[in-house]
Amino acid sequence: MLTDFLGKALQQVGLTIMPGNPINTCRVNGKFAFIELRTVREAENALNLNNIPFMGAMLRVGRPSKYTGKVTPHGNWEDILAKYMSGELTLPQQAGGAPAAPAPLASASSCVVELKHMLTHDDLRDDTEYEEIMEDTKDECSQFGALKSVIIPRSGPGVTKIFLEYLTKEDAAKAIAGLAGRTFDGRKGIFLFV
Template sequence: MTEAFLTDFLGNAMEQVGLNTKPGNPIAACRVSGKFAFIELRSPQEAANALNLNNIPCMGAYLRIGRPSKWSGTPDTHGNWEDILAKYMSGELQVGAAASSSVTTRVVELHNMLTSEDLEDENEYNEIMEDTRAECGQFGTLKSIVIPKANEPGATKIFLEYESPDDAAKAIQNLAGRTFDGRKVAAAYFDEGKFASKQFA
């Protein structure tokens, strides 16, 4: 897990659910040291907002996100990733710029359906692809499905490209909040430009 990967992954997650206070990646710097990473945000408010990413799934594991052990500021009140996603999907979350300017697209991004272990076996990978096509094709015309493999950017996510934004909206409405293998599925729109250029991290 590299510094560049973490910067993109966590920055994209914050933008996705509106935890940034202005457009763009809110992460100013990232340093990885052993099993720890130190993230610097561009503003104190975004640093506080980033604590809501605690327990976000990443590459088959869950990241623990908190203040440094020697931090002496006022204790923060925050949720975790599952709480924030649930509020975002229900429209309850209104934090920052991204939440108020969410753009409807033809592409849907699914979180929490897969683990990295699911992607390691080729036969299981093919079964997941077929099952996804059958299940998600019920909500509209699927143009393509992308499931990054275990060693690729965006691993453990599923990307669905539909014929129209209406189809994508139906998919999000039906998939968000479902429980799959004990995990609550999150579904959100994904930028079509990033999808076309294969920026899945």
């Protein structure tokens, strides 16, 4: 599952150098997973997946602790998504000069997006402030696509989270890409498919 997810993410944003999944093997060992890529360049590019959301967690992607090779400059997933969405990052060319078709992100599996680390309990206490947050969220997040509903629980297990339900999975994926890297009152938001 991890091989498929990370491979498709690399392909989606154009960090592969040839068609197909660039990950040769994946070995899980306790809290760690080790992936081996087919080329050195794709291994360097994979470092840009740091902080990618996967199954409710942000993956930390880096070299093994005993790695002694050259240090490769890289960004985080939020940086790469922003560059991809702005057109700074382009897909590799296929034979004949046509751009390779992007593989769909494996994480685009739901119409519902969960936003975490945006709110505090204090934000939800005052009714007026709660309504303002609800309206601001609807206004900001509707730019990515048609919203079916916005839910901001004030109590229970989902308190301090925001749930956005879009009409399509594509709009939900646009929201995650568009919100990547945003901060709220100094807190960096986390955006996941539910």
